[in-house]
Amino acid sequence: MSSPAYIQTGMELSLPSELGFEVIARDAVAAFARRLCLPADQIEDLKTALSEACINAIEHGNSLNPDLRVQIYCRFEGERLIVEVIDEGVSPVAPKNAPLNVVDKIAGLGSLRGMGLMLISQLCDEAGFVAGKDGGNCFRFTVSRRHANGVGY
């Protein structure tokens, strides 16, 4: 596979599409984020967001087929870390309708699951599905380094 130029200074990770491997992805991406000297609490948020994105890819995008793969691309743009989680697109992950809010879910108006995307959007600067290649779902989220004086957040 030839890598796009933007990936030249980034990292690529390919994992079996099996629950549990998101833990390894989390440790890999956290180590990558430390190169940008992200503060510890931002790294914890990043790890949570990445776990949710990987679990979505494994459970939904790849429909729990262990023969498939999940790809993760990470790169820095200035002080911003960009992460893409790509599955093989067995089924779409992006919700068709706006998800219920937490209050409605707790009130029993919907499943208590399905809060991953909401959680990710709270933990990151930007998050959403972008056009992927080869028909896979590509979920992208970004984290900008927060400085001690609050600049950059």
Next chain:
Amino acid sequence: MSDETPQHDPLEKVIELRLPSKLGYERVAMDTASSLARRMGFAADRIESLKTAISEAVTNAMEHGNQQDAAMKVVVLLTAREDELIVSVADQGRKPLDQDCTTGSPKIEDALERDDKGGWGIWLIRELMDEVEFTTAPSGGNQVRMVIHLEQ
């Protein structure tokens, strides 16, 4: 991820990591491998040995094989089997590894007289891992294949 990835036994679990040849990024390989090794049940001291060996192999690939060109990749393949973890580290081979370097045992007395105190990496890898083999990667670069056995 790549055309170079060989076909694997379905019971094997393979993680592929591609890193820029930039010193410091070997830590990503170390943390990824230690996370996998923990999950496989390796003891803490074996995980430390694994991390040191990977650090040496990846920094060799960055510094020597890829001549510190950040755009050149180091490919780390981690293959988890029931009773062992196989780590393969490949560079893009701008500078082929001198095979004589892969077998010798450096002497500390000689190193004390040299200005450059380096050159211990391959010896260290051989000391720390159960099996070590230097080959040429499918891409034409240098490749080191290291195996660490899981002792139950």
